[in-house]
Amino acid sequence: MTTMSSDGHSRRDFLFIATGTVAAVGGAATLVPLVAQMNPDASTIAAGAPIEVDLTPITEGQAIKVFWRGKPIYISHRTKKEIEEAQKVSLADLPDPQTDAQRVKKGHDQWLVLVGICTHLGCIPIAHQGDYDGFFCPCHGSQYDTSGRIRRGPAPLNLAVPPYEFVSDSKIKIG
Amino acid sequence: MSGNTSNHQGWPYNLKTEAGEPYVIPQYEPQNGVLRWIESRLPIGGLLFGTAVSFPTPRNLNYWWTFGGILSFMLVVQIITGIVLVMHFTPHVDMAFNSVEAIMRDVNYGWLLRYLHANGASMFFVAVYIHMFRGMYYGSYKAPREILWILGVIIYLLMMATGFLGYTLPWGQMSFWGATVITNFFSAIPIVGESVVTWLWGGYGIGNPTLQRFFSLHYLLPFVIAGVVILHIWALHVVGQNNPTGVEPRTVKDVVPFTPYATVKDMFFMCVFCVVFAWFAFYIPNYLGHPDNYIPANPGVTPTHIVPEWYYLPFYAILRSIPDKLAGVCALFGSILLLAFLPWLDTSKVKSATYRPLYRQFFWIFVATCFVLGWLGSKPAEGGYVLASRVLTAWYFIHLLVVLPILGFVETPKALPNSISESVLKKGSVAALVALVIGLAATFGMTNSASAQDHAPNPPAVKWSFSGPFGKYDRGQLQRGFKVYREVCQACHSLSLVSFRNLAEKGGPEFSIAQAEAVAAEYKVKAEPDDNGDVNDRPARLADRFPAPFANEQAARASNGGAYPPDMSVLAKARGYERGFPLFIADIFTQYQEGGPDYLVAVLTGYENPPAGFKLPSASSFYNKYFPGHAIGMPKPLSDGQVEYGDGAPATVDQYSKDVTAFLMWAAEPHLEARKRLGLQVLAFLIILSGLLYFTKKKVWNDVHA
Structure with missing residues (x-):
């Protein structure tokens, strides 16, 4: 060759x-x-546009779930007791230290808006359950307080706060 | 590799060295300990080396021999693009069409992937036909390559099945009716035919079960093809490649190692082939398709003229030429199966047509027969076309069953060269290649020439800003066209695949986001059920699609004198007209893709008083010069001054028609500008790479040719 x-x-x-x-x-x-x-394709992105939620029907002590971008969003109308609990916790006790004020909008302390996805492995925690009166994840036992901060269990971080703003006193825009 | 060295002495041709000793092909030598460790456990390095590097290939192969590599490449392209498309496709009768349109509109580069896949199928068949005719011309099916050839025929059959199954998936009119016709082949089987067809359908007609199983099989068959291709290549490496002389290599002087010689030559021509592929996929992506397949499948209406994809046309002509159902189907399948028997039908001991003066002429007559049969397959089955189909069908079989066997006995072949290295071949192949490519191109075009138009005149050609390789939409025109749509068409025609957000997207009318939002807010769409379960209307948002003017087809018909105004989302691609010879060939080079828009403008401006003697079938139909059959259900929709333009464009029917048609073209092909822009970059790249590969190939082959 x-x-x-x-x-x-x-x-x-x-x-x-x-x-x-x-x-x-x-x-x-x-x-x-x-x-x-x-x-994500163009229609998925378009469908992920911000949504508006009317807060008036949510009574004190009630938490509702809405969906934004396919994710469950908790909107919790906190009681005085829940707010106080959230505010008085010492940052030293928190695995992911954040004050309650950092997690709500100023002047709207009663409204807690959270992405309802456990930061451990993505299950949906149940509201008003667990030792901290906040959220309890049934999958692996993570416990969050009334500010959605991680207190105990395998989850590493606090429940995320989605981008949102108050359009009026009784209406928020998520996204 | 070490275990079977003895098999590789002179393999595959029993090659001798120049001194007459048995030639031992170089073996794979693992370069380091790790490779040696692997090789002694799994000799894959040796397998690949023997297959793709040291494999001796005849030194005189011409470019016709590069199509095997091109076919492997196309199989990979089809499998990759296909797997990706499956990620976005929904195999359900209610969603298939729209999911394909979502691929075209919303999926990132979805239009590219789908056009590559659809045109890739055609390119695959172009390559396979060249590959097959090459085998026939050079007698590549003769001993010892019979099984190699038969495996090839099996691959071809599998390709035809796969292509057919794939064509049904977009669930357009041609998909549905093509599936109906092809599955009905099996109803010709005596006694059990009807049961077999019902079994194929999974119902009493083509329906969702049919679509789902076709989808499953369309995904399966390419991998079966890949398996048979491996057998095909295995057989090839046992018997070695044929060559243009048909004389088997004898000494090492007759061959070169596969790598780098054949590798670089294959890559060069593959790149050239990709230029043609890119031309189709980026510039004339719908040239090989049928406008009818942009109409969603309708089990109640058969298109006036059913035509298969171009690559089936010769066989379709054979089917139709025979007036008996069973005999027709047998002739169709027989015409393909007979090819598997070529090694025995051809009785000549000489392989290459180069040395067979009579066979060479019959070969070209046979090629011409196939082409003309293809053209006839695209024509209506009437008059002279039927007669011609019968004559050529007869010739097709006579060639295979009578001419080939007899030729071997009566023909006096020319003297064969003693060896490949002694032979001096004429370099006629490039001219022949060009001729065949043009011929194939001509066959493609026939598919387009097939829509029956009841002798309506051809629409005049409009000058469109979006035609040609640098075409772009005229934003002002799209915005005006949208105004015409909203103020006139929208009363009856839906635009269900277009979203309000599209109005603000790049490459379209490019309204501002605020403008698009304002437009959306003027429309009402159904809201989510409220807490009481009531469904209320809410203003539309950018993410919503244009709501339809009627709740359902019945409501639309009731309001329109029984006629159903078609959805306008893909209308500009779902219409066309017969271009005729030789225009359809020129269209490949001029990139004419505006048959749909030209037709729409012609219809919008084609209202006239009926000529004397023409009777309209009903009071609710109107005479239109360009509408097939001339009786259109839509009253003249536009009149001068009807829509007010703010930009000084003339408020005439002529201008309205062009503007609204341009808008509809954008609605049907929203990524046209991105497609043409990317096409230019891809073509430039491929041409540069082809040039580089050409010089690389020349350098590599320099020593062989010297």
Whole structure:
């Protein structure tokens, strides 16, 4: 069989490297659409637009669940007792230290808005249960207080507060 | 590898060295301890080395031999794009069509993946036909390559089945009626035919069970194909490749190692092939499809002219040429199965047509027969077309069953060269390649020439801003067109696949978000049930789709004199007209894709008084010069001055028609601008890479040709 001779090595090497490089760049570029197609599509993103929730029907001591971007959002109308409990906890006792004020909107202490997804492995904690009067995750026993902060169990972080704002005193916009 | 070295002496051709000693093909030598450790447990390195590196390949292979590699590449492209499409497709009769449209509109690069997959199927068949005709021309099916050839015929059959199953999945009109016609082939079986068809359908007609099983099988078959391809390649590596002389390699002077020689040559031509592929996928992605398949499947209405995909057309012509149902179906399947018997039907001992003067002529007549049969398959089954189909069908079988066996006995072949390295081949292959590519292109176009139009005149060509490789929508025109839609069309026609957010997206009318929100707020859509379970209306939001003007089809018909105003979301792609020869060939190069828009403008402006002697079928129909059959259910929708434009564009029917049609084209193809832009980048890249690969190939082959 024919074998390649060794003359003109450098010019040939340059050509081979250039061709290989261009082909590799093209091959890498084809990965872009193949990867991008798995990201949320335009309709999913559009459906994730902010939602407005009317707070008037939620009575004191009641917690409701709404859905935003497919996630359960707890809106809890806290009682005086719950607010006090949340405020008086010493930060030193918290695995993920945060004051209650950092977790509610100023002047709206009674409204606690949380992403109802346990920071351990994604189950939905049950409201008004557990030793801290807050949320109890039935999957692996994580316990959250009346501010949604982690107090005991395997979850590493406090329940997340979604982006939201008060449109009026009785209406919030989540997202 | 160490275990079977003896098999590789001179394998696959019993090659000798120049001194006449048995030639031992170089073996894989693991470069380090780890590789040696693996190799002694799983000799995969040796397998790959023997298959793709040291494998001796005849030094005189021409570019026709690159199509095997191209086919493997296309199989991979189809499997990858297909698996990705499945992530977004819903195999349900109520959702399949819309899920495909969601891929086209919403999924990131979804339009690209679908167009690659749909056009990839056609490219796969282009390559397989070239590959098959090459095998026939050079007698590649002859001993010792009979099983290699038969495996190829099996792959081809599987490809046809896979292509058919895939075409049903978008659940358009052609999907549905193609599935109906093809499954009905089996009803020709005596006695049990009807039961077999019911079994295939999983019902009393094509329905959801049919779609789901077709989807499952469409996913399965490509992997079966991949399996048979492995057998095909295995058989190839046992018997070695044929070559243009048909004389088996004898000494090492006749061969070169697969890598780098065949590898780089295959890669170069694969890249050239991709240029053609990209041209179709990015610039004329619907050229090979049927406008009818952008109409959702309707079990109550058969399209006026059912045509299969272009790659089935010759066999479709054979089917229709025979006036008996069972015989027709037998002829169709027989015409394909006979190919498996070619090794025995062809009695000549000489392989290559290069040395068979008579066979060479018959070969080209056979190729022409297949092409013309393909063209006939796209024509209505009437008059001279039927007669021509019968003559050519007869010839197809005569060629295989009579001419080939006899030729071997009566033909005097030319003297064969002693060896490959002695042979001096004429380089006619490039011209022949070009001829075949043009021929194939011509066959493609026939699919488009098939929509029956009842002799309506061709619509005049409108100059569109979005035509051609650099085409872009005219924003002002889209905004005006949207105004026409809202003030006129919307009263009867829905736009159900378009969302309000689309109005503000790039590449469309590009209203501001605030404008789009304001438009949305003017529409009412159903809200979620409230706490009492009541469903109320709420103003639409950006994420909502345009609500339909009627609650259902019955309500629409009741308000429109019995006619059902079609949804307008993909209307501009769901209409077209017969281009005719030779325009349809030129369309490939001019990138003409505006048959739908031209037709829509023609219909909107084509209202006239009926000519003397023309009787409208009912009082609720109207004469239209361009509508098929001329009697249209829609009264003349536009009149001068009806819609007020704020931008100084003329308030005429002509202008309204063009504007609303441009808007509908955008509604049907919202990513057209992104497609053409990316197409330009991809083409530029492929041309540069082809050039580089060409020079690389020249350098690599320099020593062989010297």
